Amino acid sequence: WPVDTLKDMMRGHLDQTLAEATAQLxxxxxxxxxxxxxxxxxxxxxxxxxxxxxxxxxPDRFLA
Known part of the structure; x- marks a missing residue:
């Protein structure tokens, strides 16, 4: 995966987690x-x- 894509996914997850925690608190x-x-x-x-x-x-470590 492209590094930027992975960073965006992780940042999105952290932002969502912060929003959920803030709403809860x-x-x-x-x-x-x-x-x-x-x-x-x-x-x-x-x-x-x-x-x-x-x-x-x-791919060689996984069965097709």
């Missing part, structure tokens, strides 16, 4: 729950991207 529980849903979707997308990159980098 300020008592905006509806926003907290909504942001948490976005976080879980995004982290699964990040996991897929990282796995794809590892498989591309080391």
């Amino acid at each position: 300020t008592g905006d529980f509806e926003a907290s729950v909504a942001e948490y849903a976005h976080i879980t979707t995004h982290i699964l997308q990040m996991a897929d991207a990282l796995a794809d990159g590892i498989i591309t980098q080391f």
